[in-house]
Amino acid sequence: MTRDVLAGGYWPFWLGGMSLCMIAATYLLLLRRPLGVSGFVSRLVAKGEQDAAVEAERALDDHGRMLAELKAETLAEFGAAALPDCDAPVSTSTDCDAAATDTGGRPREQAQRAWPWWTSVVFLSSLALGGFIATVVRGAYEPRLTLSPEYRNLFGDGVAAWILLFTAGVGVGFGTRMAGGCTSGHGLVGCASLRPGSLLATAVFFGIAIALSLSLGEGA
Amino acid sequence: MRRVYLLLAAFGFSLGYSLSRMGFTDFGEVNRMFRFADLRLFLTFACGAALLTGVMAATGWRRRIHRPLHKGIVPGSCLFGAGWAIAGACPGVALVQLGEGQGAALVTFAGMLFGTQLHRIVNARWLKWDRNSCDAP
Numbered sequence: 296m297t298r299d300v301l302a303g304g305y306w307p308f309w310l311g312g313m314s315l316c317m318i319a320a321t322y323l324l325l326l327r328r329p330l331g332v333s334g335f336v337s338r339l340v341a342k343g344e345q346d347a348a349v350e351a352e353r354a355l356d357d358h359g360r361m362l363a364e365l366k367a368e369t370l371a372e373f374g375a376a377a378l379p380d381c382d383a384p385v386s387t388s389t390d391c392d393a394a395a396t397d398t399g400g401r402p403r404e405q406a407q408r409a410w411p412w413w414t415s416v417v418f419l420s421s422l423a424l425g426g427f428i429a430t431v432v433r434g435a436y437e438p439r440l441t442l443s444p445e446y447r448n449l450f451g452d453g454v455a456a457w458i459l460l461f462t463a464g465v466g467v468g469f470g471t472r473m474a475g476g477c478t479s480g481h482g483l484v485g486c487a488s489l490r491p492g493s494l495l496a497t498a499v500f501f502g503i504a505i506a507l508s509l510s511l512g513e514g515a
Numbered sequence: 516m517r518r519v520y521l522l523l524a525a526f527g528f529s530l531g532y533s534l535s536r537m538g539f540t541d542f543g544e545v546n547r548m549f550r551f552a553d554l555r556l557f558l559t560f561a562c563g564a565a566l567l568t569g570v571m572a573a574t575g576w577r578r579r580i581h582r583p584l585h586k587g588i589v590p591g592s593c594l595f596g597a598g599w600a601i602a603g604a605c606p607g608v609a610l611v612q613l614g615e616g617q618g619a620a621l622v623t624f625a626g627m628l629f630g631t632q633l634h635r636i637v638n639a640r641w642l643k644w645d646r647n648s649c650d651a652p
Contacts, residue, residue, distance in 0.1 A: 308554075503592070
């Protein structure tokens with residue numbers, strides 16, 4: 296099996312499984328939010344709203360900072376007695392523990408700072424770069440504009456096949472946003488967290504994909 | 516913020532590299548997975564999920580992820596599953612395929628962008644379903 300791996304064959308299941316787990320786990324550890332690719336795609340497309348969200352948070356930051364400074368100066372000048380009773384700390388930290396109650400009922404995990412549009416660009420292009428290097432390193436890089444042989448077996452080579460491919464992409468884009476996640480977000484991280492929403496989503500999308508593939512068969 | 520960008524680049528690269536080396540970007544492999552003709556990819560996914568489940572339980576991170584049930588899950592997953600079976604690509608995979616030189620992924624990815632945008636419009640104007648996500652609608 297090691298020879299397989301070294302020779303450039305596809306990874307055995309344990310190696311793939313370990314890398315998926317490690318990537319998802321360290322991502323969660325270091326970035327403090329769950330890995331989810333469709334979210335990046337969504338934020339890529341929603342550039343306007345994403346920028347607005349980032350701006351709004353920045354404004355809140357300044358407001359928060361201003362309040363904090365006012366508070367400090369009031370304290371210094373007049374002593375603690377002068378401060379109003381409300382104890383809500385004005386937090387500008389990225390850890391939203393303090394702001395948990397301000398999330399309007401949103402789960403704490405997701406009440407985090409909006410990521411600017413460039414994060415999507417960086418992450419998504421890195422995905423592509425990873426694929427590029429993986430292929431080049433094995434000497435298998437040959438850019439081509441053809442459909443894969445198995446696809447052609449099932450759907451042919453004509454214009455209809457290409458339109459079908461586009462439509463399938465639309466289904467993926469639309470469906471992942473409607474469901475709120477994809478294979479990584481719901482399938483990997485969501486299921487690993489044993490979350491009902493993700494378990495259901497994963498069961499459904501895998502189930503449908505399996506049923507459809509079985510009924511399509513192998514084609515010609 | 517620079518730290519976030521560096522990390523995202525590193526993670527994106529690792530994920531892309533891994534997906535490619537696993538064969539998740541190969542339509543044939545994915546199709547065989549769905550038809551149970553070859554269990555390798557299935558086991559890969561199951562193994563990853565199982566290991567991660569252990570990690571999440573052991574570290575207590577499990578409690579920090581919230582994915583409540585909402586209306587869009589079933590219909591959305593149906594569409595996604597169908598699209599995935601036909602295109603052989605989920606969102607991340609399409610990008611990795613682009614990197615690998617699979618030009619057809621341009622069409623797949625264009626469809627995904629279109630579908631994402633379409634959902635934003637449809638959801639904002641007609642459906643108005645709350646996806647329990649903090650992302651821009």
